[in-house]
Amino acid sequence: MTYYRRVPEFDYLAPKSIGEVFSLLGRYKGDATLFAGGTIALHQMKERIGARPYVIGLKGVSGLDALAVGKDGVLTVGAMVLLQRIADSAEVQGGWPLLATVCRLLGTPQIRNMGTIGGNVAIRFSTAETLPALIALRAQVRIAAAGGETVVPVENLYREMKSDNLLTEFLLPALPKGVRMGYRKFAVREHFDYATVGAAVVLDMDDGKTCKDITIGLGGVTLPTMRAKGAEEIMKGRTVTDDIIAKAAEAAAEGGHMGSDVMFSAGYKSKVLKTMVERAIKEAVSD
């Protein structure tokens, strides 16, 4: 047990391109770590979690900070885009308001102005708050590796991403017209706090009554259970009533796996997750 954790000594490397990132990763095999905004990476170095003698800063790497809508209507968000920039972006607010909302409610102004979306996702914490939203928005992520790159749905990231992979960008498909969204997070403090659990919902309704399509992303649960597929199935094709929403929320809470933590038991978190899912769906319905 140690009470001390000063940042260990390291060399900072500043590549300019994605190619250089991989040649550095190759040269310092296993001895180099990626560093985006550093809000968590610095902390991990102090805690000696995966601390390595070489730190590869991503700040100067070109091609990682796009935030633009393409002709196909797809929103590209570079891995190095700051959370605050996403929250403030008129384009994101207009087409993917769910993501803007999540980024706005996350952390503090300081964290949002240093932290990147790539870093948020790459840590693969169950508490990473952009993940449920990206999943609900059916985002894809481009993962670069030494030998090339792949594009996979964010919900499969936990399986596809290997160490020494680089997330380069997120691709958010255009949403059908009239799609509705809802987001709820539960934290001890309303502001400046990690979500203990959360739920992000994208809902498409026919004639304002029937659920045509829905995706539900869960926060605070283990990564493979972050998409509430069971709950989605309960909703799809059904007339949306309070009762059906409650059933879906119940299923989502059952399907989401989580452990107890210092503050809350798994049992309590599960109950609150149900509440969050229920409220997020209702918010989407009335969106």
Place this chain on the structure above:
Amino acid sequence: MSGESLIGKDIPRIDSTDKALGRAKYTTDMVLPGMLYAKVVRSPYPHAKILSIDTSAAERLPGVKAVVTGIKDTPRGAVFGIIPHTTDHVLLPYEKVRYVGEEVAAVAAISEDIAEEAVDLIKVEYEQLPYVLHAEDAVKEGAPLVHDHRKGNLAARYLVDEGNIEEALKNSDYVWEKTFTCDVASHGLPEPFTVIASYEPSGKFNLWLQTQCPFQTRQGLGNTLKVAPSDIRIHSLAMGGAHGGRSDTPPGAFIACLLSRKAGRPVQVKMTREEVEDCMRDKAAKVWNIKVGFKKDGTITGRDIRIFLECGAYASSAIVELWVPLLIDEVLWRAPNYRYLADLIYTNKTISSMMRTRAHVGPMSMDVCFDQVSEVLGIDPIELRLKNAVLPNEVVPSKSVVTSTGLSESIVMAADKSGLREKKGNMGPNRGIGIGSGNMQSMFYMGFRSGSTSFIKFNDDGSCTVFTGNCDLGQGNQTMFLQIASEEIGIEMKDIKLCYGDTELCYQDPGNYSMSATVVSANAVKKAAQDAKRHLLEIAGDILDVSADEVEMRGKEFFVKRRIGKGRGVKIGEVCRTAFKRGKPIFGFGDYRARIDYSDFGIDIKEPYNEKTYGQKVTAYSFGTTTVELEVDPGTGRIKVERIVAVNDCGTVLNPLLVKGNMQGHINFMLGQGLMERNVWDPKTGRKLTSTFRTYKVPTANETPDIDIHFLGIPDPDGPYGAKEGSLGFGCGLHGAISNAIHDATGVWVYDVPITPDKMLQLLEENRKK
């Protein structure tokens, strides 16, 4: 006095600009030439014998300048404790460790990195012992003993037994009985503990550290280092929070002194957040059993309080936890028959000690009592409170006189201003309102330290410096002292400098301990200022050829009263220079002794038990009442406090701006402890799991509700200009108000703090099942 009075004016704090701009200098900012950096080896076990310590590898590491261990360096028989009965704390132990994080050895090196490396090279051999983490286990037959000679882990016991409580309860028309509990709370101080000790070859230690009470820290260090207190000089700087958590003699300061003496260089000990949370102090967990007897008409016949407090590893200063709840509990509500029996129980945890809200379950229990009993007896809950509220000049069970109180007025005003009667039961689903009252002592008995001495010296230009042994935790004492000196002398605050909290330059002062700054220290400053003014008038009179009482000061000039507007005056600088020429410079001396005739707190005896502890324990009591409006989220159990009305009976309000700021801070502090702050220990390792702000949640400014503040302005006979403690007492009933508001919102009663969302949800679910 010329111009308008400053008393009651909104005066911005003199240190706020520097703090807001990041210019204020804290201990953490200080670097001395040649300073070494120390790190401490800490026990990984909650309870163990120290068998051996091998420091040789650390000593060989280049850059390491000194290593100390309890075995080699702690003077034997030098034990810390604020009263003889509880001198149980060896600040760098050599026989046993009693909680995870306790100090075992320390190194000083030329850099923090080297010191960290050296710490890892020190090998300590322990023999692990069985441990106990909670009071309810610690009192059981056969529980491990934290201190071998304290059977049943009973550190100390305190009893006040007045009248005949058994008879009174037997003869009551109704007896209300409940158990309340509260968890261990942390101070959550933003500035980590830092100390710099610099040993001079002459034998003198200079220390810069955050302390609330420089003179007590000096005494404690003197006792444990076995040097004369006069060989220790404490300097005070800006402080990032205190809340009672900086009123001890910290092991870190002791260790810094040992290292500095050994290395012959200044040494800094700066703690990490985890060290601060594990190894400084906490507020004791409490189990509070209470019985209250009532007559049919609502009069209280007697109150029987039986409490258990978790001491942590040492009673050294945790002992305060034992008697301070009494100073609150016995005062608020009249009880002709009264018994207060409190046990302080050792556990293998972080040491308990002073904290500004340490007594809150007491007031909470009574506010819940009034709301519940009012239904049984069919009496309006406000009327029930007023019937039993203490009145001015009443004598409380342990025989202190309450010389001023606006408790009743505060209840009436809080109820009125909040619209309590109309709102209660009518706020809609899951919303509710509740009321709670509290109080706080200003200056309890501290032997010869129950007084303060101040002096003022004038410069040749007519400006002056006020000297006080008190210091400023951030509550604004510096501003208060200058305001009072300015008020009395008649020169502007900007022409007065302050030298504070320096044990070499200033006289003895109780420090910010037991809420004594206003009533005691400021009273001394006031007297010193009056004395200086008298000297000024005398010399000015001499120059003007009249007697002192014929002289009046206007601006920076002195005039003969009857000739104001006509003749020439004499400038204050000239008065000062004349005084110098005469070899009698302008000087003011002021001393204030607290009005306490109580000579024995009753615990300074061999047995941990004392039957009668009577007398005036406290100089002044402040009171107040708060109402809370809140909403309970039925889906998560989370409680959102929306509005608070606070009525403060703090006597004359010296500086409303400052008092309001303190009150807002206190409200947030109470809300944090009431709703979210929770400490958790790992039963398998005995380690605290909530040592960072990630897991120990404290409120931020975002959680501040809408706060509506009112003052009663009833002057206190002892306090300066009638002022008394103004930041705490008013809000000590906040948890009772929350509990009653939760009941109004949901029909559920809460008897346990903090009322975290998970606990609340469980109570709601249990209630739904009923």
